[in-house]
Amino acid sequence: MQGSAPQTFTIAEFLKWDDDKELNLNPKFQRGPVWASPARSYLIDSIIRGYPIPKLLLRTNIDRDTRRTIRDVVDGQQRLRTIIDFAAGKFALTSKAGEYRGYRYSDLEDEEKDAFLAYKLTCEQLINASDEDVLEVFLRINSYAVPVNGSELRNARFDNAFSSYVKDLTRKIPFVWELGVISNRDRVRMNDHSTIAELLGFMMRGVAEGADSDITELYESHIETLESELPSEELFIQVMQTTSDLLADFKNEAISTRPNFLILAAAVMYSMGVLPEGRLAFAKVEEPGSMLNDRDLAVTAIGHLNTAIDTPAEDLDKRALPFIEARSSSQRMASRQVRFEYFCRALAGKSFYDM
Structure with missing residues (x-):
């Protein structure tokens, strides 16, 4: 040949x-x-x-x-x-x-x-x-x-106001991707679109498990939704800017990767009064009015969580153990609940060392 x-x-x-x-x-x-x-x-x-x-x-x-x-x-x-x-x-x-x-x-x-x-x-x-x-x-x-993934399938399948809004917002928040929330390779495969879609879902109906099927269902449920009925671009970008500012000192570190970024963003939404309860329980977390009053204290508390992620198990402070164990839990919603509670405490300026 x-x-x-x-x-x-x-x-x-x-x-x-x-x-x-x-x-x-x-x-x-x-x-x-x-x-x-x-x-x-x-x-x-x-x-x-x-x-x-x-x-x-x-x-x-x-x-x-x-x-x-x-x-x-x-x-x-x-x-x-x-x-x-x-x-x-x-x-x-x-x-x-x-x-x-x-x-x-x-x-x-x-x-x-x-x-x-x-x-x-x-x-x-x-x-x-x-x-x-x-x-x-x-x-x-x-x-x-490489097999087509869920993000790529949704991009090919859906062509409506919701999918277009996700695409536009993805382009308008480069400061999020610069943190290392997802890798460039994952961005090429459109996983940034899935991240934005899930965050919009948080603002519309609260935090869910976040399985790929959940994100597809989110797209399906908004086939007829008009852009004017979606969360405002100004509010969404404000949430992204606030979350990114809290992580500015932790670029490409564990606390800034997608699983933690999503739940920290949910805590920011909660502090701003724009997070429906969804499948999270709000009973054990701080009052929104007590959160984000001191950025430096919040960043310090987030930094402690970031350090705990990379701390060997034998040296780990037991008060951080639930947060660390939640990362490997097979119960996704339970894991998100635990991390949400820790992040809400951090936004109130309380480190796990104060527990």
Whole structure:
């Protein structure tokens, strides 16, 4: 089997190959078209804005007698089908395309059409490869592909005011991600969207277990919700700024990672009077009026919890033990309740050493 170095071809070239019946989008080893409208719109939006997309893999057969070249799509069928369908005016873009929402190809400005047609797709070609060779390559590609996670599935499935609001808020709080709440790798896989969705859920109906199924149910329950019915952007960002300020001295440390950030943010919401009770019990925590009155004391108390996380068990102060044990509990709601109580005490300026 002969391969080629990566090459680039314009979208215009692919459209011509398709018109000339020299592009086969449905070789027998490929899957059928399954992309939903939001995913298709997101791809076209990336192209219009000039962002790179993953490379394609083609099997190129050259017939020496007819001098025709036929290209079978080994990997990238759904991307190419989306591009061809958009160029043919077969669908309009959804809100995933921002200000291009509702646009068809014919609605683009002339210069935008030119840029779209001139956009270069990176490809590798398998020259005159046998079916067995191509099937082997296809199987290898799919054997080490990373399975789609819940965040990515929700991004593809939901296209409404709630999902758009989550996406917008995610972009507007870079100071949260700079703390190391989730890794850059997790951000690439859209777990930042799940974090924001869960935090919005806290403000709307209180803290729940936070399982992936809970977050999906949150999206499902707000399919018809208008943005005006969601928590205000100003209030949400205020909560994020307050929480991030309390963790400013603990960037990339254990206390700033997602599980603790979420519950500290819930405690901040509680102190501001904007957290419904949900599945948490408020009976054992401080009164909101006693919290966040002294930032320095609160930061010191949070710092003590951060230190306790990294303290060997034999050296750990027993008063911190419930907080530490809660991290490894299989009972997620019980774990969140314990950490919520510790964080509320911290926001009242009380270290676990005062217990």
